[in-house]
Amino acid sequence: MATSLAPRRPGPPAAPARGRSGERSARRARLRRRVADNALAYAFMAAGIVCFAVFSWYPLFRGIVLSFQRDNLITDPQWVGLANYRHLFDDPLFWTAWKNTAEFTGLALLLGYAVPFAIAVLLNELRHFRAYFRIAVYLPVMLPPIVSVMLWQFFYDPGGGLFNTVLRGAHLPTSQWIQSPHTAMISLVLVSTWANMGGATLMYLAALQAIPGELFEAAELDGAGVWARLRYVTLPQMRFIMLVLLLLQIISTMQVFIEPFQLTGFTDPSTITVMTLIYRYAFAVNNDFGLAASMSVLLFAVLGVFAALYLRLTRETDQA
DSSP states (O other): OOOOOSOOOOOOOOOOOOOHHHHHHHHHHHHHHHHHHTHHHHHHHHHHHHHHIIIIIHHHHHHHHHTTEEOOSSSOOEEOTTHHHHHHHHOHHHHHHHHHHHHHHHHHIIIIIHHHHHHHHHHHHOOSSHHHHHHHHHHHHHSOHHHHHHHHHHHTOTTTOHHHHHHHHTTOOOOOGGGSTTTHHHHHHHHHHHHHHHHHHHHHHHHHHTSOHHHHHHHHHTTOOHHHHIIIIIHHHTHHHHHHHHHHHHHHHTTOOHHHHHHTOSSOTTTOOHHHHHHIIIIISSOOHHHHHHHHHHHHHHHHHHHHHHHHHHHHHHHO
């Protein structure tokens, strides 16, 4: 068979490589598809972002700006720079308020942090009437805070209050409770502990019930008693929730306001706190919202630094 000697015809030319403009177009197309796929999620996020911006981020930014002004919300504000902060450091009540706030926080940790945990352990050991005691423990949380404080105000009444009536019936000496500078602070802590321990108790109880029962059974087989099981089983298993509640309680107690304001007012040096001093600056004595805002900014800075250090230390401990 004869073989054709004609030269082979070249094929079609190769397609040119896609340039930079084509790559940009592809990236934009992928971005549009990703945005379209998540449009519903972005729509739900938008409502939350707007709420945070209006009710959290803007007031925070406005408060920082206001701390550099003198403003009574009637006349035009005046820019005073750092004068508000210098006034704070020169005010003797500034240091007294911080000392009282630190004292209240320390006492609240001794009672408000340990008592809910002890009650949760007791409730977890109950076999009967457990639901009833849960409701009884959580009931103070359902009351408005001002109602709880006014109830305890009747208990602390030096004349016909419940506590002094019981002491007289037992032929024991009565106390001035919130009227005496020696007992006023611990009296405020008792009110705060009673009113707020229900939520922490239920969180502890939920964490206790989430611990596998096999761990307790193994500890009992090894001869561990009640305290040994608490130390080597319960506390390690509840470490995370205890650390979180510790941080939340410190932040909340540093902002205590209702108890000292209602029971002792904002003029008593033995119980004035940072929040009651802010109220005093803004509404009572100075009528200067800029001065109150500067105190609020300092409180925000202290709590922010503490929270950052706390999270850093707990993270390093977990990694170790």
